[in-house]
Amino acid sequence: MKKILLLAVLLSAVLCTACAADSINLEETSLTLSLAMDLDEKGNLVVYQTNPIFSPEAKKKKDTLSAYNVLSLTQGNIVFDAVSNGNVVNGKTQVVLIGKNLLKQRNLFPLLDTFYRDPENAVNARLVAVDGAVKELMNFDPEDKPRLAVYLANLIDSTHRREQTVKTELGRYFHQTYEKGMTPSITEIKKGPEEILVTGTALLDSSGKYAASLNRQESSLLLLLQQNVEKPVPFIFTLSANQREGEISVNINNVDYKIVTDYIGNKFYFDIQMDMDVFLMERNFMINTEENLKKLNQKIENLLKHECEGLIAKLKEHQVDPIGLGIYARGYHYQEWKMVEDNWGQAFSEAEIIVSPKVAIQSFGVIK
Amino acid sequence: MMKYPGNQITLIQYIFIITGTQVGIGILTLPRLVAEGAGTDGWISILLGWLLAVTASLVIIQVMRKNPTDTLFTILRKYFGRWLGGAVSLAWILYAAFAVLTVIYSFINIINTWLLPETRSYIIMFFFAYPIYLVAAHGIRVVGRYSEFIFFFTFWMPVLLSIPVREGKFVYLLPLLKEGIQPVLMTAKSTILSFLGFELAMIWYPFLRNKKAAAKGIIIANTISLVVFLHVTLVCFVYFSPDEITNYIWPTLNIVKPIQIPFLERFEIMFLSFYLFVISTTVIPYLFTSVYGTSLVFGLKGHQNPLRIFLVVLIILTYFLSVEYKQVEALSQWWGNIGFVYAYIFPVLLLIYSFIFSRLKGRKKL
Incomplete structure (x- = not known):
């Protein structure tokens, strides 16, 4: 009798937590797989996000959202929440793309603060500089490639395995920024007419701004020296x-x-x-x-x-x-x-x- | 002579109870704390902390050796009489209860920050309380077996922490003693909290089967803890830059974060879930001390009823009183300060008093 009573209490307690606020239903999320930031012509911050669509009714496999004229990533997420099918979740982000324009004008590090502050966010996302228009790249939807975030992640990983570019995850970028005896270096990509290609490495200076680019052979040398x-x-x-x-x-x-x-x-x-x-x-x-x-x-x-x-x-x-x-x-x-x-x-x-x-x-x- | 038949612990259990009590919440923040004080030389401070802890431990064993069948609470009654002894015992019970409270609040805070930001703390406490009750409701032997099991069960965790070392740079540790010896000495103070736990040997000693090995056992226990602390701290120092590490509140968790398995993005979730067990081996001995002391001081039959009341009070407390990080940090600091008095100063005073006491008693007999 005592045991049954206990079981009943525990079972009801389990039911209680099952409906607690921390459970997340996948259907109700808008899972950020790739995130991009750039500046528009007037110098305002623009945030882009792609998320996979699980609904069988939808015809496309990915959805690209953009938030114009925002002040921060978190504000971008609020805008995404307002326009997307579910609530934005950042825990699975694979790539974070940064437009070269933004890199030249603003210190990147404070913009990424939420990734480090909120432990739900992934620090394993690859940080990438984009030479050219970020918007075009985020809307790129080739038929012969997997979805953009996966494609980009594979592209960067395989190029890095050939030692042709650095691979800087957000966590490592934090390290490179705080370390006084070192300046950050991140992967650089470019959108060609038909494909995306890794051009090498973008170097940032100690103030977090763009300093120079290395081509692939120079990137190899850098990796060798690093x-x-x-x-x-x-x-x-x-x-x-x-x-x-x-x-x-x-x-x-x-x-x-x-x-x-x-x-x-x-x-x-x-x-x-x-x-x-x-x-x-x-x-x-x-x-x-x-x-x-x-x-x-x-x-x-x-x-x-x-x-x-x-x-x-x-x-x-x-x-x-x-x-x-x-x-x-x-x-x-x-x-x-x-x-x-x-x-x-x-x-x-x-x-x-x-x-x-x-x-x-x-x-x-x-x-x- | 046998005061506790059928409820004795082996040397191994004795060692692992003490190690389990020492390795707890401190390990998550220790690398930051010592780095804040002494930079990358902080690991030397841990060695100093160990030296202090071993010294205090040996003093404790000296006291206990004079009264091989008594726990702390019966010794206090013997030395100070019913009322004064009772008051000091009560102070010890409150100290152990405070330790339980600090560890549990720290732990709930970590779970709320890293795993379940929106789950209320009393729900976490409720699910934590029942397994704890199952272990602590039985005697010391079950506590010992549990600690022994958990030690081997969570053995993989420090091994896992070694993975990031291959990306680390040992040159971060250089130069040794970069700012001189003084910051290293000052920082030894912040390692006190991490080594707390050996003072409970005053409770375990009479239950130990082979009392001759007590001193050896407590040194081994302290040394195992030292190895764990040193390992975690050095891994953090080698992986993180010295300029970077003080930015992380729980560096030990941040070092697990980059570990990635294809089907699990956030490995620290796994790590923290198993870390529950590590925490439980800190909570249970203190909890046991507290309720066992209560039953002895008030002459109750068993310690189960105080245990039940204590756990229910904890659940109710977590319902009404939620604590933020800053307050948790303050709690740990208080525990460190109070613990210094209880674990380091009190045994020395007790040892001195025991010399006086035996001399007085000897005279009376003459």
């Missing part, structure tokens, strides 16, 4: 301009890093030493690879050094440090770092940075 490579990194080098030697494609893998730091004469000094394995993938000129291995080795090493230092010169010019060398400055020269920590971009641009790759061709395939 010690952020998991898969082999493909590179194409032009050995020399004349006819006898042309392009060579290699995969770089198994990189061991050593970063030597110093502080000489009011300047930071970094030597990024990389010890890496190289796998020859393709060459489009006639050469006996086996006999010329040493020569090739040397050439690749020089070219890689040259390209890395070219990238660093570009970063210095814009006073951005997406590599995060400031972290090493803090770790090894704390007193000197303390003086420049709030102005690292400038100290970085004055620092002396040397890249010393050490290349070992491990394999040239099954033909000579």
